Amino acid sequence: MTAPHTAIRVSEIFGPTIQGEGMLIGLPTVFVRTGGCDYRCSWCDSLYAVDSRFRHEWEMMSTDALWQKVVALSGGRPVMVSLSGGNPAIQPLGALLDRGHRDGYRFALETQGSVARNWFAELDVLVLSPKPPSSEMATDWAAFDACVEAARGRPQIALKLVVFDDTDYAYARDAAARYPRLPVYLQPGNHTPPRPGDENAPIDMNGVMKRMEWLVEEVTRDRWFDARVLPQLHVLLWGNKRGV
Numbered sequence: 001m002t003a004p005h006t007a008i009r010v011s012e013i014f015g016p017t018i019q020g021e022g023m024l025i026g027l028p029t030v031f032v033r034t035g036g037c038d039y040r041c042s043w044c045d046s047l048y049a050v051d052s053r054f055r056h057e058w059e060m061m062s063t064d065a066l067w068q069k070v071v072a073l074s075g076g077r078p079v080m081v082s083l084s085g086g087n088p089a090i091q092p093l094g095a096l097l098d099r100g101h102r103d104g105y106r107f108a109l110e111t112q113g114s115v116a117r118n119w120f121a122e123l124d125v126l127v128l129s130p131k132p133p134s135s136e137m138a139t140d141w142a143a144f145d146a147c148v149e150a151a152r153g154r155p156q157i158a159l160k161l162v163v164f165d166d167t168d169y170a171y172a173r174d175a176a177a178r179y180p181r182l183p184v185y186l187q188p189g190n191h192t193p194p195r196p197g198d199e200n201a202p203i204d205m206n207g208v209m210k211r212m213e214w215l216v217e218e219v220t221r222d223r224w225f226d227a228r229v230l231p232q233l234h235v236l237l238w239g240n241k242r243g244v
């Protein structure tokens, strides 16, 4: 039997598909979405992996069992594995990184930066996505600093910021100024996220694209030439659909 502290709480594993956001956009990947999050963002688009009401859908998996599933999905060919959530940083993933690296796989993890882990140093890519004011969450910058510090060395680190409005944009500028050496990726927020179990809920693509246009105008007006503005590719392709 797997010791509880080594079991990983998994919401879903799927792929290969492509990474839809940020610095790895377009890259083939297998997703491992863990269950549970220490945040409750107002516009969270993966509540089924956050809210404990959906915990009956989550599975406690050993590192071995999880890894076998990733290998099966990828046909045994090394691919980028995207660790997402929920907040994957609250799961014990260090052994998984060792296991996958031995097989030639790479790992990218995305987190809001609220919990630092020493195994961040073993990642290949760490995407830190602090949540702006529209999320109704408050950023603990000391915890965020600890995440950046924990990942010094091997991983590429990037900032990814979701922007809904002027206040979020100002927050994004502040966050980028705090970490001038980190590349910055901005994306327009989706104000029509799916409700759990309703993945066919229509998405206001027009509204999202208008926000993207506005974001491009802001960035260029401010001569913020280090920032990259990207849409969510999977949203463009599949709307709110889950598991793609």
Ligand code: SF4
Residues within 6 Å of the ligand: 037, 038, 039, 040, 041, 043, 044, 045, 046, 047, 050, 085, 086, 087, 112, 131
């Ligand atoms: S941090 Fe991410 S997963 Fe957690 S509630 Fe916010 S958007 Fe959802």
